[in-house]
Amino acid sequence: MTAQTDTTEGGMRAWLTAETPRSRGQARLGRVYLGWLAFARNRLAMIGLGIVLLLVLMAALAPLLAPYDPYTQDLSQRLLPPSAAHWLGTDAFGRDILSRILYGSRLTLMIVALVAVTAPVAGLLIGTVAGYLGGWVDAVLMRVTDIFLAFPKLILALAFVSALGPGIENAIIAIAITSWPPYARIARAETITIRKSDFISAARLQGASTPRIILGHVVPLCSSSLIVRVTLDMAGIILTAAGLGFLGLGAQPPAPEWGAMIATGRQYVLEQWWVATMPGIAIFVVSLGFNLLGDGLRDVLDPKGQ
Amino acid sequence: MIDVRDLRVTFGHGADAVAAVQGVSFAVREGESFGLVGESGSGKSTVLRAVVGLNHDWTGAIAVAGAAQSRRREKGFFKSCQMVFQDPYGSLHPRHTIDRILAEPIAIHGLRDADARIDRVLRDVGLGPQFRFRYPHQLSGGQRQRVAIARALVLEPRVLLLDEPTSALDVSVQAEILNLLKRLRAEHALTYVLVSHNLAVVATMCDRLAVMNRGRIVEEMDVEALRRGAAREDYTRQLLRASQGYDRAAADSFKDFA
Amino acid sequence: MSDKPLLEVENLRISFPTRTGVTQAVRGVSFTVGREKLGIVGESGSGKSMTGRAILRLVPPPGIVTADRLSFQGEDLLTLPEKRLRGIRGRRISMVMQDPKFSLNPVMTIGAQIAEAYRVHSSAGTAEAKRRALEMLEAVRIRNPERVYGLYPHEVSGGMGQRIMIAMMLIPNPDLLIADEPTSALDVTVQMQVLAIMDELCSSRGMGMIFVSHDLNLVASFCDRILIMYAGRVVETCRASELHAATHPYTRGLLDSLPRLDDTRAELPVLARDPSWLEDISPSPVQGEGRGEGDVGGPVRSAMAGPPHPNPLPRGERGHGPAEGGR
Numbered sequence: 001m002t003a004q005t006d007t008t009e010g011g012m013r014a015w016l017t018a019e020t021p022r023s024r025g026q027a028r029l030g031r032v033y034l035g036w037l038a039f040a041r042n043r044l045a046m047i048g049l050g051i052v053l054l055l056v057l058m059a060a061l062a063p064l065l066a067p068y069d070p071y072t073q074d075l076s077q078r079l080l081p082p083s084a085a086h087w088l089g090t091d092a093f094g095r096d097i098l099s100r101i102l103y104g105s106r107l108t109l110m111i112v113a114l115v116a117v118t119a120p121v122a123g124l125l126i127g128t129v130a131g132y133l134g135g136w137v138d139a140v141l142m143r144v145t146d147i148f149l150a151f152p153k154l155i156l157a158l159a160f161v162s163a164l165g166p167g168i169e170n171a172i173i174a175i176a177i178t179s180w181p182p183y184a185r186i187a188r189a190e191t192i193t194i195r196k197s198d199f200i201s202a203a204r205l206q207g208a209s210t211p212r213i214i215l216g217h218v219v220p221l222c223s224s225s226l227i228v229r230v231t232l233d234m235a236g237i238i239l240t241a242a243g244l245g246f247l248g249l250g251a252q253p254p255a256p257e258w259g260a261m262i263a264t265g266r267q268y269v270l271e272q273w274w275v276a277t278m279p280g281i282a283i284f285v286v287s288l289g290f291n292l293l294g295d296g297l298r299d300v301l302d303p304k305g306q
Numbered sequence: 307m308i309d310v311r312d313l314r315v316t317f318g319h320g321a322d323a324v325a326a327v328q329g330v331s332f333a334v335r336e337g338e339s340f341g342l343v344g345e346s347g348s349g350k351s352t353v354l355r356a357v358v359g360l361n362h363d364w365t366g367a368i369a370v371a372g373a374a375q376s377r378r379r380e381k382g383f384f385k386s387c388q389m390v391f392q393d394p395y396g397s398l399h400p401r402h403t404i405d406r407i408l409a410e411p412i413a414i415h416g417l418r419d420a421d422a423r424i425d426r427v428l429r430d431v432g433l434g435p436q437f438r439f440r441y442p443h444q445l446s447g448g449q450r451q452r453v454a455i456a457r458a459l460v461l462e463p464r465v466l467l468l469d470e471p472t473s474a475l476d477v478s479v480q481a482e483i484l485n486l487l488k489r490l491r492a493e494h495a496l497t498y499v500l501v502s503h504n505l506a507v508v509a510t511m512c513d514r515l516a517v518m519n520r521g522r523i524v525e526e527m528d529v530e531a532l533r534r535g536a537a538r539e540d541y542t543r544q545l546l547r548a549s550q551g552y553d554r555a556a557a558d559s560f561k562d563f564a
Numbered sequence: 565m566s567d568k569p570l571l572e573v574e575n576l577r578i579s580f581p582t583r584t585g586v587t588q589a590v591r592g593v594s595f596t597v598g599r600e601k602l603g604i605v606g607e608s609g610s611g612k613s614m615t616g617r618a619i620l621r622l623v624p625p626p627g628i629v630t631a632d633r634l635s636f637q638g639e640d641l642l643t644l645p646e647k648r649l650r651g652i653r654g655r656r657i658s659m660v661m662q663d664p665k666f667s668l669n670p671v672m673t674i675g676a677q678i679a680e681a682y683r684v685h686s687s688a689g690t691a692e693a694k695r696r697a698l699e700m701l702e703a704v705r706i707r708n709p710e711r712v713y714g715l716y717p718h719e720v721s722g723g724m725g726q727r728i729m730i731a732m733m734l735i736p737n738p739d740l741l742i743a744d745e746p747t748s749a750l751d752v753t754v755q756m757q758v759l760a761i762m763d764e765l766c767s768s769r770g771m772g773m774i775f776v777s778h779d780l781n782l783v784a785s786f787c788d789r790i791l792i793m794y795a796g797r798v799v800e801t802c803r804a805s806e807l808h809a810a811t812h813p814y815t816r817g818l819l820d821s822l823p824r825l826d827d828t829r830a831e832l833p834v835l836a837r838d839p840s841w842l843e844d845i846s847p848s849p850v851q852g853e854g855r856g857e858g859d860v861g862g863p864v865r866s867a868m869a870g871p872p873h874p875n876p877l878p879r880g881e882r883g884h885g886p887a888e889g890g891r
Contacts, residue, residue: 021439027403031441198397201360202457205389206411207381216410220401345751346722447608476607476778478835481821485831503751510823510832533826548752549825551785557760560753 038300045296051289058105068096070103070256079272089274092264093254097278100256104279107257108286111172111241112234118176120230123183128218130184131191132210142188148181153236154243161249168257171250175240179233183226190222224301231294235287242283258283307465307497308334308357313366315352326352327364328521336464339491339498341508341515341529343545348518350501354467357499358389371464385415388458392470394450398442404428404453405438411460423460430493431456432486448479452486459490466491468500472507484510505549509533517542519563569596570740570772571619574633578614578796581626589614589627591796597740601766601773603787603804605780607818611796616742616776620653637739655685658733660726662745667729668717675701675713678732685736700731704761723754727761734765740772748777759786780807780818792818795842814841 017034021027039045058065067087077094080086088097130141148156160174194200195218203213242259244250251257253264258279265276315327327349334340344350355361357368359379368375371386391397398407408427412420425435431452442450451471458466471487472480484507491498502508508515509532516526517539525539537543541563547556578590590611595602606612618629619641634641636657641649653659661667669677678700679693688696694713701709704727717725726746733741743762747755763786766773777783783790784807792800792815800812810816817835 019440019444020436024403024405024439027405027439027441198391198393199399202389202391202397202454203399203410204360205358205384206457206461207384207414208410209414212414217399221399345753477780477818478607478821481823481832482834484823485834488831504823506823506825506827509825510827510829533828535825544753546825548756551781552756552759552763553785554760554763557756560757 035300039296042296042299044292048289048292048296051285052293055105055109055286058102059109062102062106066099066102068099070095070100071254079268082274088278091275100261101279101282104256104258107168107251107255108238112237114172115176115179115237116230119180120183120226123180124187124219124222124226127184127187128191128214128222131188132195132214132218145181145184153178154240157240157244161244166249166252168251171241171244175237186226186229187222190225191218194218194221228294228298228301231290231297234290238283238287307336307371309369311367313353313356313364315356315361315364326521330523332516334497334499336497337495339512341512342499342501342518343505343508343515344518345503349521350518351469354469354501358387358467385461386463387465388461388463389467389469390454390458390471393474394447394454397454398450400442403439403441407453407457408460415461427456427460430459447475448482451475451483465497468498470502569598570637571597572633572635574631576618576631576634578618578623579628588796593798595791597772597774599770599772600789601775601787603775603777603783603790604793605777605783605790606793607778610793612776612793613744616744616774619742620657620659621649655736656738657740658738659742660729660733660746663749670717674715674717674728678735681732682735696735700735704731723750726750726758730762742774744776799841813838
């Protein structure tokens with residue numbers, strides 16, 4: 001073990017890539033490290049990761065980075081073009097657009113994070129249970145899924161938000177409710193191919209209960225393709241959230257939500273183009289970042305897609 | 307140790323129903339190694355899967371270790387009866403370390419001293435502790451099959467069902483695995499049921515065997531008779547002849563046995 | 565047997581660049597094939613399948629094939645333009661793969677596929693092609709050719725599928741047939757019947773054949789001559805009838821480790837691999853592909869990236885249909 005305590009990069013690397021890991025932790029970390037090596041070779045994916053990390057940093061450090069308060073109105077400063085004082089200009093109420101975009105990243109990140117921890121998890125559970133158990137359970141769960149899939153996502157989200165009332169929380173709930181069915185489908189399809197495999201039979205022969213097999217054996221195999229899919233869907237989720245904001249059903253003014261910012265900038269788009277364009281660029285860049293990241297993850301986690 | 311009476315297994319329903327096993331009976335004594343030989347579609351693997359409880363749609367009577375078995379098995383059953391699968395590439399979970407694979411049955415049955423058990427069983431199958439935290443894809447086919455055997459042995463069963471355990475392996479590796487299985491049987495007083503299409507493997511491994519064709523047992527014989535080539539049935543004789551290498555005249559004389 | 569060989573292979577090398585270095589699948593193999601049945605035997609990773617594929621330039625990328633000589637009836641297969649090669653592939657050299665399920669088009673009837681195989685390489689009309697296809701189905705002893713002609717691949721058994729593959733491969737009347745484990749997915753009796761068909765077609769047409777297999781006994785009883793491959797090299801060449809007098813320790817070890825019907829040995833001898841068998845080869849980062857090797861505890865080559873195994877060679881001897889499925 002003395003060699004393993006070596007903390008130089010070479011020693012660390014050798015420890016991570018060891019043929020014979022000495023512990024569970026080392027095996028797991030080694031695997032993650034190899035995945036990282038594969039991922040890091042993909043330049044575009046690294047750019048995507050950079051963008052997403054930047055978003056996280058922006059959200060975390062918004063109070064430090066923002067030159068102005070995002071809510072303070074100053075009508076004498078309204079609709080100023082980009083300048084040294086206001087890098088991205090100001091909006092109709094004289095608020096600094098850069099500051100609002102920086103604070104808005106918090107809302108975007110919150111939407112993304114909350115949707116990412118609810119919809120795929122629900123979809124994964126529903127899909128694996130339906131796929132593994134089959135029979136009437138499968139039939140019922142999949143018909144419910146079909147019903148959700150039968151509506152266009154934005155329309156369904158609109159209906160939910162109208163019912164629940166506008167607001168960022170309700171927008172998140174609506175997005176989560178409308179985005180789980182595709183995940184359930186993917187998880188079910190994967191589960192059906194896994195269900196018949198020998199290692200599942202072997203688990204049954206050890207006396208493993210159904211929940212144990214689903215959670216311990218099926219879910220880990222389905223989750224990687226789901227992670228990829230979720231990452232690729234993030235762009236869509238951000239756009240749906242922005243769309244709801246744009247329609248006035250998502251974040252409510254004066255919250256600096258990017259979609260809502262575009263909506264308010266719409267009336268000035270010809271003369272004061274920056275009001276709508278700047279948040280638009282932010283949405284575009286972040287969506288692109290998630291897509292690039294998703295593509296890179298797919299190459300690492302889901303190689304059969306190649 | 308194992309008593310199977312008039313076992314019938316049917317797949318599908320109505321017009322599509324296929325009678326995979328049609329009234330198979332055999333008995334295996336404690337400590338015996340019994341071979342089930344047949345070509346694909348003979349129902350030999352189906353019998354094995356019904357005995358171990360992977361297949362629920364059967365009729366007849368199955369008793370293992372003196373206890374009559376219902377279609378659904380209790381958890382405790384698996385402590386006495388385990389199975390090794392044919393394809394070592396498909397029978398190990400690709401995302402689990404060897405450690406996790408071997409720890410799972412221990413956790414399911416709430417047994418103690420998992421570490422000691424895993425170390426012991428790994429040594430038993432000829433893999434050192436250095437294999438413990440590897441993933442299946444880091445192992446060769448023969449090593450994977452050793453892990454699969456270790457997994458079956460972790461619960462210390464009395465009966466081991468072997469479904470073509472070496473047919474996916476190279477011949478030199480096959481010899482190692484067969485030797486290992488022989489040694490384990492002697493050391494742990496195991497009862498084996500070995501399913502194979504390879505008569506030579508059965509001749510090396512088993513005391514007695516049954517030849518199956520189209521869901522029925524054609525002939526039961528002991529291994530001495532097999533070695534002498536003393537088969538009573540035409541089907542068995544044809545199988546024997548075919549497994550002795552290519553022979554143009556023999557191939558021309560082969561016929562279908564319904 | 566004619567004295568002039570159909571195929572001449574000299575110093576064939578196949579390598580696959582991987583992240584950790586270059587894996588040499590075949591390292592300097594030389595042989596000739598006349599109008600005979602040549603068996604190539606070896607374990608997984610020995611390079612036997614790659615050797616067969618290299619002849620038709622079917623080594624999957626990024627594999628690199630080099631040879632001092634790779635000529636078929638005087639034509640250099642290595643430098644032949646792809647267009648000319650297509651004229652040889654299928655027409656003059658055919659290949660039968662292990663699993664017919666992966667080689668037959670699932671949405672075309674069997675008859676249409678065989679007839680098409682015929683028409684691609686000849687100028688025959690539809691009726692003529694159908695007649696020839698039916699003849700060929702009969703030649704591979706399919707009892708009701710008219711009925712089978714209209715079936716789809718999923719509607720036939722494995723044995724019949726393999727016979728259909730053979731019919732399809734033989735209908736252009738090739739000079740050389742490369743059969744890569746053509747019968748290992750089949751039951752022994754069916755296997756013998758399929759071999760009998762190939763044997764008969766071989767001798768009646770004066771065709772040469774390369775029979776790639778892992779099954780020593782089968783090759784010894786079926787072929788005229790045998791190459792035994794180990795880790796990308798030919799370690800021994802002998803007449804099939806004299807295999808049992810083989811001298812190389814690897815061949816001997818393989819023969820001994822086979823269980824026999826009249827076996828009373830308490831233990832099967834285990835092959836002890838000698839590093840000297842790999843001699844004469846430039847050192848490579850990977851020896852013997854690290855697959856299917858038996859020395860437990862010995863160095864095992866790890867697949868660095870997890871499931872997407874960087875080693876493009878087929879793994880395992882059987883049960884890897886897709887890997888050798890000839891897609």
